[in-house]
Each structure stands twice: as C-alpha cells, then as structure tokens.
Amino acid sequence: MGRPPCCDNIGIKKGPWTPEEDIVLVSYIREHGPRNWRSVPTSTGLMRCSKSCRLRWTNYLRPGIKRGNFTPHEERVIIHLQSLLGNRWVAIASYLPQRTDNDIKNYWNTHLKKKINNIQGAADADGKKPSSDPRPVCHDYVSQIYKMMESRKQDLTTALPNYHQKSRYASSSENISRLLQGWMQSSPTVNAPGKLKESCSTADDDDDENSNIITALTAVLTENSQAEGDRGSCAPMTHDDFDLLHSFESMDTVPRENTGTETPFQPAEADDAEAHLGAESDQPPLFLLENWLLDEASAQVDELMKLTADSCSYSIF
C-alpha cells in the first residue's frame, strides 16, 4: 500500500512549519489528544496532510523533547545500541526518552557514522582489522570510541552553553517543548515522552491550562520574532533541564521483571529487543544492558563487554 492519498492532494502545504501552524496543531492536540491524525487537517484547517501533522508533533512539538548537542553519555548509548540493534532508531530512541528517533537518526548519519568510519579507517590502516568481514566488529571499535569520547568529554561539556548556534524557527520548538513540560508534568499520567501515546495528557483537562499553553506559545512567538536579528540566541540548557533529564533516566534504572504490563518507559521495541536477545543464549541479559545504558558509572560495561564478547553483532546485523 502506498502513502496516504491526502499527501497527494492539491493544496496540501509542504515545507517548514510556521509558528502559527504549530499553535493550531498544539491547541488541537491539547484538546483532543494525539490520535486520529486523519481528522487533524480537516478539523484544524491546517493545509497539511495527517502524516505531516503527526511527525511535527512527534518530532518537535510534544512535551519533553530535548534538543541541542548530544552528551557524551548519549553518544555512547547510541553507538552501543546501534552496534547491537542496527538502524532501529525507534528502539534506540526508547532508551533516550527525550530524543526523537529522527533526531538520533540524524545525529548518527551526520556525526557518529563519520566518527566510526574514521576510527575504523585508522584501525584498518594499522592493519588491525581483517577487511574480509564488512560488519562492524563492535567491541574493538566501540572500545576505541569510548576512549576517544572520554578524552573529549570535557570539551563537549564545556561546549554545551554554545550549543545549537544554528537557530532556525524550528529550533524554537525547543522552547515550546519546555513550556509544554509544565503541561506534561501536571498531567495525572506523568510519563516520559518516549512514546507518543503514553506522553499525552487526556482531552478532558481543563480549559484554563489550554489557554495557558496558548499564551505561552504566543510568548514564544513574540520572543522568536523579536530575536529575528539575533539568531542563535537560544537559551543554554539549564540545570532544570538536566534535572528533568536525570529524573527521566532514573525512572527506569530498576531491572525489569516480566510483569506483562508495560511501564511508560518500556516501549514495545525494547521488549522486541529483549526477546531477540533472550533468544540467543549467549546474549547478555537485557537488564544488564539497560543498567549500563542508564548508569554513567560504567563498571558494568566491563561485565557487559565480557558477556557480549562472543556474540555481539553477528546475529543482529
């Protein structure tokens, strides 16, 4: 089956979203929830196809999205999970709840892939790697990446205040997301934004809150337009942002039991991965992986590395 016919309709607008469109979309979703995307364009009058509306919400407007530079920890998580799972961006994103799959995918394609290629190239030049097997030999090169990143960690950290110097309108959705965090956190279902359906609040929240959001969005627009001549003035990540991130991460640090009920931070993809890994008797238990992913103290990395030394990447790639 092809793409939805709505996307072929004449009159469907394409290209970057405007602040006005964002306001319309956010206010609609605030009222009705992020579902039934088919009805969004007709109900809101937006000249966008339903798919475009969903992507805009999922990738930029929904609460809790973190934008800007990836931390060394996030880089490590992405690199390691990519070596384990391949290009399953949704699964990888489920371990970085504030990052979207699209964001991770872009970051991988524009930064990490090059980095790894460079490292592999250097390793090949040293004659360390047999070139017959094109698959990534995860432990060697990931270990090199870890070392390299450790050395770069301080640089990245000190560079954080200058992150996101390239600022287009879309980057102001960072501010929108931050504003919407109040909405999310006040919701009775305070969930991580890892999965859309779990992060939305219900449609029957009171109207005052809705108008507050619109007010806040309008404020962002005003600020955005005032800053036209001052591109790149996005506020640096605050301590609150880091606290929020940490609170998200700490929510899932307990090894999961197979309870049969999926908690907000345990998307189905993670279960897929667990099932997949569990099927291989020589694969590490996923809780160990999770613990490592969510714990900067990397003593467990060694254990994980030992466990996966004979199995990583071969049945997965």
Place this chain on the structure above:
DNA sequence: AAACGTTCCAACCGCTCTATT
C-alpha cells in the same frame, strides 16, 4: 563581498505493520 562547497536537520517519501470492518 561574492561565489562556491559543505554540513546539518526538518520534512517528506515509500514501505510495512496493525486495527477495523
């Protein structure tokens, strides 16, 4: 200052999966 090349990422495309009838 202008021209050109490169980088980056928001958005789109096409396919697959899932739910519904």
Place this chain on the structure above:
DNA sequence: GAATAGAGCGGTTGGAACGTT
C-alpha cells in the same frame, strides 16, 4: 480471510546556515 484505513518506521532529500577560497 480479504480489503481498507490509519499509523509507524527508516531512508532520503531540499534548502538554509555555515565555512572556505
């Protein structure tokens, strides 16, 4: 079980921003 619609996922691209000459 088949057909259809809606939603999700991963790959790709267009164009703005940035860097270099």
